Amino acid sequence: MSAPALAPPPVGAVLTDIEGTTSSIAFVKEVLFPFAERALDGFLDAHAADPEVAACLTAVRRAAPGEEPRAVLRRWMAEDSKAAPLKTLQGLIWASGYTGGEVTGHLWPDVAPCLRAWHRAGIRLNVYSSGSVAAQKLLFGHSSAGDLTGLFGDFFDTAMGGKREAASYAAIAEKLARPPGDILFLSDVAEELDAAARAGYAVCQLVRAEDGTQPSGRHPVAADFPAVAATFGLPVPRLSQGEAA
Numbered sequence: 350m351s352a353p354a355l356a357p358p359p360v361g362a363v364l365t366d367i368e369g370t371t372s373s374i375a376f377v378k379e380v381l382f383p384f385a386e387r388a389l390d391g392f393l394d395a396h397a398a399d400p401e402v403a404a405c406l407t408a409v410r411r412a413a414p415g416e417e418p419r420a421v422l423r424r425w426m427a428e429d430s431k432a433a434p435l436k437t438l439q440g441l442i443w444a445s446g447y448t449g450g451e452v453t454g455h456l457w458p459d460v461a462p463c464l465r466a467w468h469r470a471g472i473r474l475n476v477y478s479s480g481s482v483a484a485q486k487l488l489f490g491h492s493s494a495g496d497l498t499g500l501f502g503d504f505f506d507t508a509m510g511g512k513r514e515a516a517s518y519a520a521i522a523e524k525l526a527r528p529p530g531d532i533l534f535l536s537d538v539a540e541e542l543d544a545a546a547r548a549g550y551a552v553c554q555l556v557r558a559e560d561g562t563q564p565s566g567r568h569p570v571a572a573d574f575p576a577v578a579a580t581f582g583l584p585v586p587r588l589s590q591g592e593a594a
């Protein structure tokens with residue numbers, strides 16, 4: 350007789366990535382990034398002296414001495430660099446798009462019902478993205494499912510360290526005052542999951558067909574958030590037709 354499959358240990362908190370996990374890669378690459386690229390010059394012309402913008406430009410000059418900061422920012426955009434000054438500036442630029450109604454934060458239809466059910470069940474929800482904390486709050490605050498910011502406890506960006514470094518996840522667990530094994534990290538990127546797993550987290554790879562994500566073979570996979578819930582013993586809400594993936 351074969352041994353019964355062991356249930357995974359209960360999850361007390363979820364830490365979720367955004368691009369490729371809660372939201373489509375196409376939204377980030379085809380809506381958000383081009384919006385920031387188009388608006389960059391006008392934004393810098395109007396705001397270069399604002400303290401937060403000036404600090405970003407100083408950081409760009411320090412990172413690429415002798416180069417024109419706008420050219421550096423455009424190169425970083427083309428490379429999808431996760432450099433902090435670029436991410437901060439993108440967030441500041443997106444603010445006008447979200448608040449003016451030009452941009453709505455994309456969420457896969459299965460995401461909000463699960464987040465609400467997990468929150469109701471007392472699971473602490475948190476975000477970790479390369480996008481700045483301000484940009485994360487904009488996306489969830491102006492999302493296709495309404496303002497979801499109240500569901501989240503903490504938002505983390507690369508101020509905690511890179512997403513492919515185990516130390517970042519250890520630092521986040523400390524901030525959340527939880528043992529790493531109590532936290533489930535959700536991402537589409539295998540290297541991020543590797544790092545979180547090294548720090549002791551439970552992990553799950555989101556393999557969303559529409560994004561063309563390939564399973565790494567190194568981690569549990571889920572096609573959507575209800576599949577995450579089923580695998581890790583979290584509440585599974587009943588989805589209406591439009592919310593099913």
Ligand SMILES: CSCCC(=O)C(=O)COP(=O)(O)O
Binds near residue numbers: 367436512
């Ligand atoms: C906060 S929304 C914009 C996402 C972004 O700028 C990005 O670089 C994607 O990073 P993620 O870590 O969410 O994959």
Ligand SMILES: [Mg+2]
Binds near residue numbers: 367368370538
């Ligand atoms: Mg991602």
